[in-house]
Amino acid sequence: MGFFKDMIAVFQKKELKFLEYRKEADDVYSFMFEKPNDLSWNAGQYGLFTITHKSIKNNTRPLSIASAPEENVIRITTRISDSPSDYKKALLELKQGMTIKMGGPIGKFSLDDSSPSLLIAGGIGITPFRSILKQVAGGGNSARPIHLLYMDRHLFKDELDAMAEQGVLTVTYVSSRDALEQEIDQFAAQHKTSGNYYVAGPKSLVDSISSYMNKHNVPKQRVKKDAFFGY
Numbered sequence: 001m002g003f004f005k006d007m008i009a010v011f012q013k014k015e016l017k018f019l020e021y022r023k024e025a026d027d028v029y030s031f032m033f034e035k036p037n038d039l040s041w042n043a044g045q046y047g048l049f050t051i052t053h054k055s056i057k058n059n060t061r062p063l064s065i066a067s068a069p070e071e072n073v074i075r076i077t078t079r080i081s082d083s084p085s086d087y088k089k090a091l092l093e094l095k096q097g098m099t100i101k102m103g104g105p106i107g108k109f110s111l112d113d114s115s116p117s118l119l120i121a122g123g124i125g126i127t128p129f130r131s132i133l134k135q136v137a138g139g140g141n142s143a144r145p146i147h148l149l150y151m152d153r154h155l156f157k158d159e160l161d162a163m164a165e166q167g168v169l170t171v172t173y174v175s176s177r178d179a180l181e182q183e184i185d186q187f188a189a190q191h192k193t194s195g196n197y198y199v200a201g202p203k204s205l206v207d208s209i210s211s212y213m214n215k216h217n218v219p220k221q222r223v224k225k226d227a228f229f230g231y
């Protein structure tokens, strides 16, 4: 059922009007688009975003929707290096009022509010979690407790820290793989098999963290993954 729903959403592309972009870090930008009235998504889902204002090869990328539906804006946040792809160059050329297309929303990377949750983000993998946490902060989901482990970068740090102060989550910024594994072990020991685990980020990182958890008796069915290929 979910697969067919996703497929229909992919083909019903929506036109999104560009509003503005914001620099989040030296090489990370958020792009905001007007939210059409007839478009909604589950926090944590992604869209297929297509460049239409110029002709480029490979004009579509899957990108997480980094905003919660309640924010009333579609936000994508992406890494743009010194030698960007044609796709990323085209994103940077957007001017207010220009449009792109979005297929979707797609995916099942959403929070199950019945259990303690450990969110594990690697770098740019914070994007689906920003959406999920903003939704929880807005009262849209009662899941508790939520602990976020954030490795490699500190994107959205001010927002994450503010939500932590509100009691939405606890957050640990980890700087090494060892520290990350220790935190995972601690959560697993505390919540035994009742916890849920969510991992998002570059595919290689998601695969290796999942395999670590697998070897350390975290039940596979308790782990949800959002693997970003292309990094």
Ligand SMILES: Cc1cc2nc3c(=O)[nH]c(=O)nc-3n(C[C@H](O)[C@H](O)[C@H](O)COP(=O)(O)OP(=O)(O)OC[C@H]3O[C@@H](n4cnc5c(N)ncnc54)[C@H](O)[C@@H]3O)c2cc1C
Pocket: 046, 061, 062, 063, 064, 065, 077, 078, 079, 084, 085, 086, 087, 088, 124, 127, 128, 226, 227, 228, 229, 230, 231
């Ligand atoms: C579900 C999902 C959510 C994502 N969310 C985000 C997000 O929120 N923010 C974000 O920045 N990125 C996200 N990504 C990754 C994004 O789609 C791009 O791949 C990434 O941003 C790199 O794009 P690029 O244009 O810079 O580089 P690209 O031109 O896409 O190339 C980067 C490298 O990846 C390789 N590559 C390209 N396509 C594929 C493929 N299909 N399979 C394997 N290798 C490939 C290329 O050969 C190249 O070496 C997500 C990916 C997925 C699957």
